[in-house]
Amino acid sequence: MVKVLLRLLFGSPQALLVSGFAALILVGTASLLLPIARVGDAVGPLEALFTATSAVCVTGLVVVDTATDFTPFGQLVILVLIQLGGLGLVTVAAIGAQFAARRLSFRSQETLGEVFFQRNLAGELSLSLRRIVGLSLVLEGIGAVLLFPCLLRYHRPLEAAGSAVFHAVSAFCNAGFSLASDNLLGYGRDVPLLATITGLIVLGGIGHAVLLEGWMHLPGGTGSGHGPLGRYSFHSKVAVLVSGLLIAFGCLALLLCGISPDLTDPLDRFCQALFQSVTARTAGFNTVEIGHLPLASLLVLIMLMLVGGSPGSCAGGLKTTTLAILGAQLHSILLGRKDTVLLGRTISVEVVRRITLLLSLAGLWNACGVLVLALSERSPGIGLEDLVFEQISAFGTVGLSTGLTPKLSTVGRLWIVATMFVGRLGPLTLAMWMLPRFKERITFPEGRLMIG
Incomplete structure (x- = not known):
């Protein structure tokens, strides 16, 4: 029995991720329930669990006010949970590779390399993980330094320094937590601050493998040099291209559908549309009242939240590469091609099958989620758009809400809470952990069905 339990919890990369995140959430919940972590009685066991899950899963949805319902110690706990959760995919993998080597085979470490870096790094997994953690901390430090003078205009020096570190980590980890009760509404017209937050969100959501590759191509990097764009990997090209197209699409769509009637200056409208386009892809900061947006704008945000960031990053969602492969598959089918071709490269049948499975599991989970929320949330004034927005925001680990x-x-x-957990780890990861894999030994006769 003990061996079965150990195998279930630590016997595979997927099991290691699930058990690691669950343990971190439980520790965070217990820490937030300590008297020195909370103010008054607003934070109970359920509120602590919700906040810890939201922080570890870098979502940003909150049921209590982070600024007023938690003490500085409690806010520090949330910051640590965000940092560990944001780098969780790589830190948990590092723990597995370093301290569970007896349980993880060479093949399992190879699988970790393929999951996080899109290539076989079994022989250099530990070194790559250390580089990524170090690079992430450096970028967060630079972000905090840039945010400090901006926040100094609103707070005393010590408060500004703490707020700069908190928001830098929260932005890079795509968490969306803020030490202000109204999130970033009060900083909505501070262009330098929003530009820094935007840059951190993009860097945190582009993917650790892409960041590492970009750093290694810089002058003085440890890679093969700072050659032309053609020397970057196929994965990096796709991730950067799709991310840029999504940011441009979201910005233009929000400008067309409307942001806020209070924004009359064209430059202000453009800045707000650009920021919300970036933050909707799993960061969760807001500089406008989401609940006051037109329905068309909410639909744009839902689409961005569902896609999310890139694989192996701090972001959630279905991922940019999934969208790229889905588009390439549709294009190939319409042209009558047998293979799925993307940017001159053939996508393997196994990857296409995984994409199909991922989309099916995500669609099923979110459809069930909207139904559950429709049954449980029957207060007056709650519409279907609020329920769908809340569900997709949690699944994409975004953190935006219409106020629900x-x-x-x-x-x-x-x-x-369950949706944030599933969204952070990915429904495909959980399915691979829970369901046994069978080797097909029987070929069944072909059946014909009418479709369309």
């Missing part, structure tokens, strides 16, 4: 999150019932909060 604090009003959620106990059942609704527990469902959103």
